[in-house]
Amino acid sequence: MKKITQLFGFALLLTATLVVLSILGLILFDIVLKGAPVFNWKFLTHFPQKGMTEGGIFPAIFGTTLVTLISTVFAMPLGIGCAVYLNEYAPDNKFTRLIRASVRNLAGVPSIVYGLFGLSIFIQGMGIPPSLLTAGCTLGLLTLPFIIATTEEALRNVPRLTREGALALGATRWECVYSVVLPSAVPGILTGLILALSRAAGETAPILFTGVALYTRYLPASPLDEFMALPYHLYILSTQHHAIEQVRPLAYATAMTLLLVVFLLNFTAFRIRATYKR
Amino acid sequence: MEKIKMDIQALDLFFGKKQVLKNIHLGIGAGKITALIGPSGCGKSTLLRSLNRMHDLHPDARLTGKIMLDDHNILHGNTNVVHLRRRVGMVFQKPNPFPMTVADNVAYGMKINGLHDKPEVRRRIEQCLRSSFLWEEVSGELDKSALDLSGGQQQRLCIARAIAVEPEIILYDEPCSALDPISTSKIEELILSLREKFTQVIVTHNMQQAQRVADYTAFMYLGEVIEFGETQQIFQSPRHELTKNYVAGHFG
Numbered sequence A: 001m002k003k004i005t006q007l008f009g010f011a012l013l014l015t016a017t018l019v020v021l022s023i024l025g026l027i028l029f030d031i032v033l034k035g036a037p038v039f040n041w042k043f044l045t046h047f048p049q050k051g052m053t054e055g056g057i058f059p060a061i062f063g064t065t066l067v068t069l070i071s072t073v074f075a076m077p078l079g080i081g082c083a084v085y086l087n088e089y090a091p092d093n094k095f096t097r098l099i100r101a102s103v104r105n106l107a108g109v110p111s112i113v114y115g116l117f118g119l120s121i122f123i124q125g126m127g128i129p130p131s132l133l134t135a136g137c138t139l140g141l142l143t144l145p146f147i148i149a150t151t152e153e154a155l156r157n158v159p160r161l162t163r164e165g166a167l168a169l170g171a172t173r174w175e176c177v178y179s180v181v182l183p184s185a186v187p188g189i190l191t192g193l194i195l196a197l198s199r200a201a202g203e204t205a206p207i208l209f210t211g212v213a214l215y216t217r218y219l220p221a222s223p224l225d226e227f228m229a230l231p232y233h234l235y236i237l238s239t240q241h242h243a244i245e246q247v248r249p250l251a252y253a254t255a256m257t258l259l260l261v262v263f264l265l266n267f268t269a270f271r272i273r274a275t276y277k278r
Numbered sequence B: 001m002e003k004i005k006m007d008i009q010a011l012d013l014f015f016g017k018k019q020v021l022k023n024i025h026l027g028i029g030a031g032k033i034t035a036l037i038g039p040s041g042c043g044k045s046t047l048l049r050s051l052n053r054m055h056d057l058h059p060d061a062r063l064t065g066k067i068m069l070d071d072h073n074i075l076h077g078n079t080n081v082v083h084l085r086r087r088v089g090m091v092f093q094k095p096n097p098f099p100m101t102v103a104d105n106v107a108y109g110m111k112i113n114g115l116h117d118k119p120e121v122r123r124r125i126e127q128c129l130r131s132s133f134l135w136e137e138v139s140g141e142l143d144k145s146a147l148d149l150s151g152g153q154q155q156r157l158c159i160a161r162a163i164a165v166e167p168e169i170i171l172y173d174e175p176c177s178a179l180d181p182i183s184t185s186k187i188e189e190l191i192l193s194l195r196e197k198f199t200q201v202i203v204t205h206n207m208q209q210a211q212r213v214a215d216y217t218a219f220m221y222l223g224e225v226i227e228f229g230e231t232q233q234i235f236q237s238p239r240h241e242l243t244k245n246y247v248a249g250h251f252g
C-alpha cells in the first residue's frame, strides 16, 4: 500500500515537471521557429530601417548593454556596502531587523512602481533629462534589494573560523572584512550580481518613463541621451507597431536576442558558482 | 616558580545567565608550555579565548576578575584589543588558512602591521616557514593556494602565520584534533621547538600529548581549575580525587 502511494506521488511529480518543461520548450521552440529566419549577423549589427519594418536591432542591444552597465555601476557599491554594514557591523536589534524586512519587501515591489519612483526622483526631482543615466539608476534601484540579499548570504557563508583567524592576528574589523571576508565571498557576490543584471536587462516598466525611446536615429553619445532597449523594442514591435503582422518575425528575433542575453548572463553566473564550489 | 607572563586572577565568565568559568586563578609561566586538560564542556576553550579577548565577538559574554599580561589588566576597558591580539596569537582547532596563497597567508599579519617592504617580507616569510618546519615542503609552492595543502601542513601554516606577527604568547585550542598521528607529532615537535621563545598555552584532550609537551598542566572540571602544577606531578601524583580519576582515564 505504502509502495503504491509512493509510486503515485512520484508519477504526479514527474508529470508536473514534464508539463512545466514542455510549456517552456514549446515557448522556446515557437520563438526560435518564427525568429530564426531573420536572426542573423546583419540583424544584430544594423539599425532598424523603413519604420522598423526592416533592418536590425543594434541600437537596442547597445542601449540595453549600456543601461545595464550603468545600473550595475550605481547599484553594486551601494548594495555591497549596505550588505556589509548589515551583516558585519549592524548590531542585532529592532532597527536592523526593520531594515532587513524593508529590503525584503522592496524586492516584492512591482517594477512599474520603481519606474514611477525613478521618474519623480531623478527626472522631476533632480531635473536630469530622461536618459541612460536616469534609466540606469532606476534599474539599479530595482536590483538593489536583490544584490543586498545575495551579498548578505555570501557573507554569511564565510566561516566564522576564517574571521576569527584574521582577528586573532590583530586585524581590525575593517581589515578582516576587507582582506579576508569579502574575497572569500566574491564568487557568491558575483553570482548574485550577474543574476541581478540579467533581471535588469529584461525589464521594461522601470525604463518606460525614465529614458527609453521608441526610436533614435543615432546611438546615445553620452549618458544623458535617450536610448533604445531590447525589451521595449520588443514591446513596440509586438503591440504598438502600425504593421504588426509584417514585423512579427522581427519581434520574434528580438525576443530571441533578449533570451540569449539573459541566458548568457545566467550561464556565466552558473559557471562562476560551479568553479568556486569545493 | 619562574617569571609569570600572564596572571589570571579570580576570573568569572558568564554567557548570559550561565556561569562557564568560576573563580579561575592561574599563572602562565613565561617561555613555558602550559596545558589545559579536562572533560568536554568544562570550559577549556572558553578560558583560552578569554586570554586574547575573543569573547568580545560575543555580545552576551561577561567577564569579571583580572587577567594580567605583564603589568596590564587586559580585561580593563581601555585595552587596545587589536594590539593585544598581536601580542597574544591563536591557533584553532581546525586549520583555518585564508583563501590566498601560502606566502600571502604568512604575510597577512605583517601587512596589517604595516610592513610592506617586499624583500623584508619575503625574508620573514621564509624564516617563519622554516621555524614551522614547513619550508622544505612548500618552498616551491609559495604562490599556490593554501587551501591545497594537506591538513597537517595547513595547521603548521597557521602556526607560521601566528609567529609572523612576533607575538609574545601563542594559544592553541586542540591544534591536533583534526590531524593524523604523523602530523600530530610534527606539530608537537614544532611547539617544543618554540619553547622559551614564546609563552605557549595548549588545550588538549590527549593526555599523552600533554605529558609530551607541557611543562605545567591545569586540570579543569565544570568551569573550575581543580588542580594546577608541574605536568609530571599532575600525572604521576595528582592530589585531587577528580584529577586522579581523570588522568587514570575513568571519565572524559
Ligand SMILES: Nc1ncnc2c1ncn2[C@@H]1O[C@H](COP(=O)(O)OP(=O)(O)OP(=O)(O)O)[C@@H](O)[C@H]1O
Residues within 6 Å of the ligand: B015, B018, B020, B038, B039, B040, B041, B042, B043, B044, B045, B046, B047, B058
Ligand atoms: N557562546 C556560548 N554561549 C553559551 N554557552 C556557551 C558558549 N560557548 C560555550 N558555552 C558553554 O560553555 C561551556 C564550556 O564550553 P567550552 O567550549 O569552553 O568547553 P571545552 O572544555 O572547550 O569543551 P571541548 O573539550 O568539548 O572543546 C559549555 O557548557 C558550553 O555549552
Ligand SMILES: [Mg+2]
Residues within 6 Å of the ligand: B044, B045, B046, B173
Ligand atoms: Mg574546546
